[in-house]
Amino acid sequence: MSTTQHQEHAAHAHAHGPGCGHTEVPHGDHVDYAHDGHLHREHRGHWDECEPAGHAAHGTHEHRHGEGCGHARVAHGDHVDYLHDGHRHAAHDGHWDDH
Template sequence: MTTLHQEHPTHEHTHGPACGHTRVPHGDHVDYAHDGHLHREHAGHWDECEAGGHSAHEGHEHQHGDGCGHPAVTHGDHVDYVHDGHRHAAHDGHWDDH
């Protein structure tokens, strides 16, 4: 799985711990959920943080949903669940690892 580098044009809001958007730890950085997509700071601008390709999270037995204990983040046309530094999304009977 790769992450695409797509700059978010004209993003004037500065994300941070008190900005009001959900923080999503993601590998070596933090994404911020904002208007159905995820932003990350990169080289003085904000990128859209989107996974490229399809990566199933193998052996993921936990079922995410309301009350599961993991933060839910609206992401485009679905909901991701933040779990152990990853975002999991339901897909064709399994969980994808974003």
């Protein structure tokens, strides 16, 4: 899996946490919060955009995500990610990416 870029979300005044109203997304050693089509994570007293660096295809993903598949949907930029086994999957050029 690719590493995550450090991109501070400087104008983010909202404090995310349990019960804040945004979808919690487990991501490695932290939790991201889906907000306005992107993901935020707390990092050293500020909020970062939590986006993968590069392209990481999930080559062995057989399950087809879609409406009613049983996995939570998270709006992410111009597409929808599906929460599955502690990470996000997104359709890309005939395969699934691991975000």
